[in-house]
Amino acid sequence: MEIINFTPVSAFIGGGLIGLAAALLMLLNGRVAGISGIVGGALVPAKNDSGWRLMFIVGLVVGGLIYQLLGIGPGVGHIQAVAGTPVLIVAGLLVGIGTTIGSGCTSGHGICGLARMSPRSLVAVLSFMGAAFVTVYITRHLIG
């Protein structure tokens, strides 16, 4: 194992902001900040339930734009996809299918579910983290 690019301070501050955003959405709107759940509910909306979802998603993009415009941290010039188009399509489909079947993703189960000490979310987090570690081991060290 070789540790690289370790940025604990920006990671901790960024994580704190994510936790703050999740707390704000619960305090103000009474909603769990689970991104896959918010997206799923926006795609197949119940009556009068899509407005806040779409605005939250717009907010994510605006938050990304503000970061780019401020030009803080390491910037964004070096960021590029780590996979080609076919793999991006398969990965996108799997993320959509998996988070819908498993009722949540990194934010809903990881940040919100664990904060509420939900055993269901703990099982979900162990499942997707385990599968992701194994996937990267296979693609980088077995067939890479």
Added chain:
Amino acid sequence: MSNQKQMATALLAGIVFGFGLSVAQMIDPAKVVNFLDVFGTWDPSLAFVMGGGLLVNAIATPWIFKRGKPIVADLFHLPTKKTIDKRIVFGGVLFGIGWGLAGYCPGPMLTSLSFFNADILTIVFAYLVGTWVTKQVLARM
């Protein structure tokens, strides 16, 4: 409660969330995959993202629930399912494979729409298709 107020507060929470993901560099899929590469070039930073998020949210959550109701809505909407079933594991594994392949989980993926390039539009489109089709299938089961 007014729908406009809820839309405004959701926009605010979304902006803070997307900005936080960017500060944490979760919008860089190479960094995410390096976090997942424990046996190679390991970058442990993202464990600190989850640590920071959990710390703030775990402190805030009991205080929020003690208020009894949210500020611009009538009630707290919380997941009702408590059982640990095969679905939560199977779904988690599929999601984890997709996450490991491209380095994008849903939040950073949507935040990265701010780059507006072909790669990000491709994976977001596939993610939306996967979500929509799965919701249709589950609704018929």
